[in-house]
Amino acid sequence: MNNGHAGNRRGERSREEILDAASRVMAARGYAGASISALVAEAGVPKSAIYHHFHSKGGLLSAVMARGAQGFFDGMRTAHAEPPEGGEPRDRLAWYLQRTGEVFAANPDFLRLHMLLILSSEAVEAEVADIIHDVRAEGRAYMNEMIRSAFAAEGPTVARAVADELDYFGIAGFDGAFIASQAESDRSVTSQMSRLADALAALGEAVVARIRG
Numbered sequence: 001m002n003n004g005h006a007g008n009r010r011g012e013r014s015r016e017e018i019l020d021a022a023s024r025v026m027a028a029r030g031y032a033g034a035s036i037s038a039l040v041a042e043a044g045v046p047k048s049a050i051y052h053h054f055h056s057k058g059g060l061l062s063a064v065m066a067r068g069a070q071g072f073f074d075g076m077r078t079a080h081a082e083p084p085e086g087g088e089p090r091d092r093l094a095w096y097l098q099r100t101g102e103v104f105a106a107n108p109d110f111l112r113l114h115m116l117l118i119l120s121s122e123a124v125e126a127e128v129a130d131i132i133h134d135v136r137a138e139g140r141a142y143m144n145e146m147i148r149s150a151f152a153a154e155g156p157t158v159a160r161a162v163a164d165e166l167d168y169f170g171i172a173g174f175d176g177a178f179i180a181s182q183a184e185s186d187r188s189v190t191s192q193m194s195r196l197a198d199a200l201a202a203l204g205e206a207v208v209a210r211i212r213g
Helices: 002-033 036-043 047-054 057-079 089-106 108-118 129-150 156-183 190-212
Strands: none
Touching: 002 036, 002 047, 002 057, 002 108, 036 047, 036 057, 047 057, 057 089, 057 108, 057 129, 089 108, 089 129, 089 156, 089 190, 108 129, 108 156, 129 156, 129 190, 156 190
C-alpha cells in the first residue's frame, strides 16, 4: 500500500516536473522549436516518461496550456477578490488593472506561449485552439466585469453598454503592454496600467455622455 502511494507521488512529481520544463522550453522556443530531446534535457526525465504521461507532444502542449490557464485565472480571482467600494470610475479601473497587471507579470511563460501560439498555425496542429479560444473568452469576460464595476454608479444598463463597447480595447491594451514588455524589459506590464486606466476611463465617460445625450 505504501509503495503504491509512493509510486503515485513520484509519478505526479514527474508529471509536474515535465510540465514545468515544457512551459519554460515552449515559452522560449515556441511549440515547433521545442523538440522532445530539448524537453527531455530540461526536465531530466526519460523520453518514455513524457509519452507515458501525455502520449504525444501535442498532448503535452495541451496540458501545459490547460495548467497555465488554470493558474492564471486562479490568480485573477484572488487578485480581484475584494474590490473597492465607491470612488470614481478611473480610480476603480486603476485598482483592477494594476492587480491584473501583477497577475500578468507573475505568469510570463504561460502568456508568452499563449501569444506565440496565437501568432502561428501551431495551435491548430496541436489541437489546443479550443483552449486558446477559452482563455481569450474568459479574459474578455474579466475585462467586461472590471469595466462594468468601474461604471456601476451609472446604473446597470449604462455600465453594461460601456463594458460591451470597451472590453475588446481593454484586452488589446493588455496584449500590447505584454508584448512591449518582452521587447523592452524596462517597461513592465504594470508600469502601463495607469495610462490604460486613463484611456478606458476617458473612453467610458464619452460612451456614457453619448448614451445620456
